[in-house]
Amino acid sequence: MGSGIAQVAATAGCEVLVFDTNQKALDRSREQLEKILSRLIEKEKIDQEKKQSIQNNIQYINELSGLKSSDLIIEAIIEDAAIKKTVFEGIEEYVSKDCIIASNTSSLSITSLAASLKYPERFIGIHFFNPAPLMKLVEVIPAIQTEAALTVKVKEIITSWEKDVVIAKDTPGFIVNKVARSFYGEAIRMYEEGLADQATIDWAMKELGGFKMGPFELMDFIGNDVNYTVTETVYKAFFYDPRFRPSFTQKRLAEAGYLGRKSGRGHYDYSEGAEMPEPNTDSVEGQKLLDRVLVMLINEAADTLHYHIATRDDIDTAMTKGVNYPKGLLKWADQIGIQTCVERMDALYFEYHEERYRCSPLLRKMAREQLKFYAE
Ligand SMILES: NC(=O)c1ccc[n+]([C@@H]2O[C@H](COP(=O)([O-])OP(=O)(O)OC[C@H]3O[C@@H](n4cnc5c(N)ncnc54)[C@H](O)[C@@H]3O)[C@@H](O)[C@H]2O)c1
Numbered sequence: 001m002g003s004g005i006a007q008v009a010a011t012a013g014c015e016v017l018v019f020d021t022n023q024k025a026l027d028r029s030r031e032q033l034e035k036i037l038s039r040l041i042e043k044e045k046i047d048q049e050k051k052q053s054i055q056n057n058i059q060y061i062n063e064l065s066g067l068k069s070s071d072l073i074i075e076a077i078i079e080d081a082a083i084k085k086t087v088f089e090g091i092e093e094y095v096s097k098d099c100i101i102a103s104n105t106s107s108l109s110i111t112s113l114a115a116s117l118k119y120p121e122r123f124i125g126i127h128f129f130n131p132a133p134l135m136k137l138v139e140v141i142p143a144i145q146t147e148a149a150l151t152v153k154v155k156e157i158i159t160s161w162e163k164d165v166v167i168a169k170d171t172p173g174f175i176v177n178k179v180a181r182s183f184y185g186e187a188i189r190m191y192e193e194g195l196a197d198q199a200t201i202d203w204a205m206k207e208l209g210g211f212k213m214g215p216f217e218l219m220d221f222i223g224n225d226v227n228y229t230v231t232e233t234v235y236k237a238f239f240y241d242p243r244f245r246p247s248f249t250q251k252r253l254a255e256a257g258y259l260g261r262k263s264g265r266g267h268y269d270y271s272e273g274a275e276m277p278e279p280n281t282d283s284v285e286g287q288k289l290l291d292r293v294l295v296m297l298i299n300e301a302a303d304t305l306h307y308h309i310a311t312r313d314d315i316d317t318a319m320t321k322g323v324n325y326p327k328g329l330l331k332w333a334d335q336i337g338i339q340t341c342v343e344r345m346d347a348l349y350f351e352y353h354e355e356r357y358r359c360s361p362l363l364r365k366m367a368r369e370q371l372k373f374y375a376e
Contacts, residue, residue, distance in 0.1 A: 001104055002076040003029040004132030007036065010057035011050075011133070012161040017067060018060045020077075026060040033058070036133070068094040072157065074126055076104040084108070085116035092118050100150065102126040106177060107233045110170045114143035121147040124154055127174055128163075129322055137322035138163040139174045164321045166314035172237030175310050175318040177230055179329065181244050182296035184227060187215035188247045196280065196289055198267045203279035204286035209294065210326035216267040220260030224253040224267075242356040243300070294332065295344040299360050301329035302341075305373075306362035312373055330373040339367045 006016045006029070020026050037051040046054075064087075067073060073091060075084060084103065091101060102124050103113050110125035117123050125141030138158050142151045155165045168174040173181070187201050196204075202214020219227045228250045235244040253259070253266060260266030268276060280286075301315050310318065316328025333341050345359035366372070 001128060001130060001132060002074075003032055004130070005074055005076055005104065005128055006058055007033060007054065007133050008128075008161050008163070010054045014057065014161075016058045017070065018058060019062065019064065019067060020060075021062060023062060026062060030058075030060055064090045065094050067091060070095055070099055072100045072102065074102045074104055076128075079105060079107060081108050081113065084113060088113070088116055088123075097122070100124065100154065102154070104128055107172070107230065107237070109172075109237075110141045111143040111145065114145045120145035122150065124150055125170070125174070126154060126158060129176070135322065136164045137176070137318060138165050139168050139176065139318065139322075140165055141168050141170050141174055143170055164317055166310060166318045168314070168318075169307075169309045171307075171309050173230075173234040175304060175315060176322040178234060178309075179297065179300045179304055179315070179319060180323055181231060181234060182300055183293060183323075184215050184219055184250075185231065185244070185247065186293045186296045188249050190289060190292060191216075192247065192249055196285070197277065199277040199279040200281075200286070201289050201293075203281060204289040205293065207281075208283065208286050209290045212324050212326075215293070219250065220266035220268055220270075223259045223262055224250050225259050228254045242354060245356065291344060292348070294336075295341055295348075298329050298333045298336070298341055299345055299363065302333065302360040302362045305330065306360055333363070334372045334374055338363055338370075338372065342367045 002018060002020070006018045010016045018026065018029055020029070033055065037046065037054060040046045041048060041051055061067070073095065075087060077084060077087060084105070088101060095101070097119060100122055101117065103110065104127055105113065105125065106127065110123070114120040114123040120143065123143055124146050125139070125143070127139040127141060129135035129137055140151060140154050140158065142148075151167060155167065158165050166175060172178065187205070190196060190201060191198055198214075198216035202216050205211045205214045213221065228246060231244065231246040231250070235241070235246055238244050257263055258265045258267075261270055264270050301319070304310060304315055305312055312330055316330050319325040320328055327335075342359055342363050345357060345363070348357040349359065351357075
């Protein structure tokens with residue numbers, strides 16, 4: 001992630017220092033950048049001069065003291081709070097009081113990281129998506145200690161790096177990794193209940209819903225180990241809210257080493273000669289599968305707005321730019337009809353009597369008052 005972020009900043013004209021304690025990681029970063037930029041020349045996306053200027057903008061260092069004149073530091077080291085905190089302490093010994101310090105963490109509390117700093121008001125979350133040069137979205141997450149003006153300033157900087165910036169409250173999973181949980185979780189739940197197989201659910205989400213990848217394909221692409229860990233982390237961080245409960249199906253796949261594409265087997269078999277299962281393409285049944293996952297996604301998006309974790313526009317931008325959903329979920333809710341969304345959630349709740357299926361109070365209120373997320 002660090003290499004990708006460095007490429008983004010250097011492409012935008014910033015002078016970048018890449019710091020890593022591991023010399024091999026630094027060498028790899030330099031070699032990969034050379035390959036990536038050469039490929040961009042082949043594709044005629046950049047010319048030789050631009051490649052040279054990007055490379056000239058980056059220096060690789062392995063001493064923290066080398067960072068002393070930095071204006072902005074984005075930490076993207078191993079996902080371990082204690083190690084990150086030690087590094088922040090080290091950084092603060094060298095940099096000026098005005099230097100902005102940020103973390104690219106996906107799962108740790110920005111507020112708890114900020115608390116380890118001498119000057120926590122200069123600390124903020126800047127969460128890129130992988131691969132950083134290709135993914136347009138960046139979530140900016142102020143800690144409760146962050147100085148208010150810093151959020152505006154960081155948004156300006158990252159926007160000037162040609163990214164779409166959304167602001168999220170410091171909540172587990174921020175926007176994307178919180179709202180997207182149902183895409184996987186509800187799909188697995190339907191599969192576990194025997195409502196359909198993976199190929200059929202993937203087919204329905206893609207063909208009828210317009211999603212680029214089905215949930216099972218996507219889990220296999222991300223890796224069932226990685227995807228399971230994100231779900232478990234969000235679930236625990238939300239004080240075991242059943243809406244985010246992980247599944248045994250995915251846990252067992254991860255335990256078996258059926259990680260997905262990277263191990264040759266996951267929900268699907270990717271070994272040579274293996275045939276992909278055929279979906280049942282009954283569109284009436286398929287629509288029911290799509291409707292159930294979609295309403296769970298919409299419900300989560302509505303709750304994210306209800307609790308002021310992000311604005312309406314930022315929630316829709318996050319899901320279209322961060323995970324390429326075909327439409328913003330709140331816009332989609334308007335099209336389906338808020339009343340219909342409420343009825344679908346209530347039908348699930350009536351069926352299961354699980355809190356997982358409780359309807360967002362915001363949707364219920366909007367249905368009562370006949371409101372839409374977007375004015376006509
Ligand atoms: N991989 C993703 O898809 C992704 C997406 C968004 C955010 N993130 C976040 O970015 C961060 C990095 O993730 P990654 O997948 O690139 O990890 P990674 O393990 O690939 O890279 C981490 C790097 O940190 C270096 N490192 C470890 N300890 C260090 C120290 N004390 N000082 C300096 N460098 C040190 C390692 O040598 C390694 O090169 C994590 O916080 C993760 O949550 C990852």
